[in-house]
Amino acid sequence: MSTNGPVVTPNPVEILKTTRRYRSNRTSEKVRLDGNIARRKIKGKEFFWWDTELPGFGLRVFAGGSRSWFVQFRQRGKQMRITLGRPPEVRAEEARTLARAQLAKVMLDGLPVAQKAKRDNPGATLFRDFALRFWADYSRHWKPSTRKGNRARIFKDLTDIFGHLRVDAIRKADVLRWRDSWAGRSGAFNRTIPILSVMMGYAEQLGMRPRGSNPCRGTPRYKRKLVDRFLSAREFNRLAASLRDFEETNPIAVQAIRLLIYTGARHGEVVGLRWEWVQPPRLMLPDSKTGAKIVYLNRQAQAVLDAMPNRADTGLVFPSVRGDKPIALSPVWLEMRRHAALPDVRLHDLRHSFASIAIADGISLVVIGKLLGHALAETTERYAHLADEAIADAAKRISGSLARHLGLAA
Helix, strand or coil, X not given: CCCCCCCCCCCHHHHXXXXXXXXXXXXXXEECCCHHHHHCCCCCCCEEEEECCCCCEEEEECCCCCEEEEEEEEECCEEEEEEEECCCCCCHHHHHHHHHHHHHHHHHCCCCHHHHHHHCCHHHCEHHHHHHHHHHHHHHHCCHHHHHHHHHHHHHHHHHHHCCCEHHHCCHHHHHHHHHHCHHHHHHHHHHHHHHHHHHHHHHHCCXXXXXXXXXXXXXXXXXXXXXXXXXXXXXXXXXXXXXXHCCCCHHHHHHHHHHHHHCCCHHHHHCCEHHHEEXXXXXXXXXXXXXXXXXXXXXXXXXXXXXXXXXXXXXXXXCCCCCCECCHHHHHHHHHHHCCCCCCCCHHXXXXXXXXXHHCCCCHHHHHHHHCCCCHHHHHHHHHHHHHHHHHHHHHHHHHHHHHCCCCC
């Protein structure tokens, strides 16, 4: 006869509750780190994800929700942790490569200098691996919009072309061959070569290339004829009618486009506008293409803002239908310009038209540059020919009036 008493079978529900409570109290977990893990939400506490494949590689989730990749190791008796970047700017595999490179560097620490130099020749780094380090070090200094565009140019375009080459082996001839192969993509080449130039300059600073060896220096860019489109008075009338026709179905988009017309602001500055930046009679933008910027509000622009409901839940002046993101103007604009019989007019052309009207009204290029937020006077000089035309037209009208006074044929 047993003296241990009856056997108690554990309740599966209680076991599940205990397991969940245990898991909810955990502050770390091991898993194969990837993009899905980087997007997983952990609320209200600091949490560490540790990679199961690469010891020391991890993802730190802060209590506020922000997160960063890191690598942790012991070097000369001290525990070290190095941040590798933040998702989604740095993807999981990019962070893993950076972590692996850092751990390899730690393993070489303490080796004789000659042996270390032999094993760790900086110039022997392939461009594709250098691109990851450059991104981790440099991209944090770019604005989000710049980072988004440069990411594709670095990891798609430049890595496809130069990824197999050693950083110290890229020569001017390689850059010129690339230029020739992109003759049909002249605009893309002109936007991408400055990035490669910055990367090569950074490689020089890291000792991966000799000083003054930037292969991009002196490489000519493709000359492009800038085509600026300016709306005439009749075209403005057609656009005004189209705005009225779309006002009932797309009221927020219509008001955003009106603000573009009245201020000459950039598309991104208007769609991303937040109520805390509205300080009549100005918009105080903390960031723009050229840095912090003031947009001056005229009476019509102020009326547009006064007509918009202030939604404190989003903070956006022109939110999307869902309210959590800025409105997407381009789809509506495509329909609107077709309705107005203006198929070749871009949203950015409203900015050009603002400048052309200002010049016709006798406003100086210096003042126009201030209104548009140009950082360089050279940028405003693109409208100089319009000023010349306005002056020539004024001279013609004056001479005509004088001729009439003198009884001569005008």
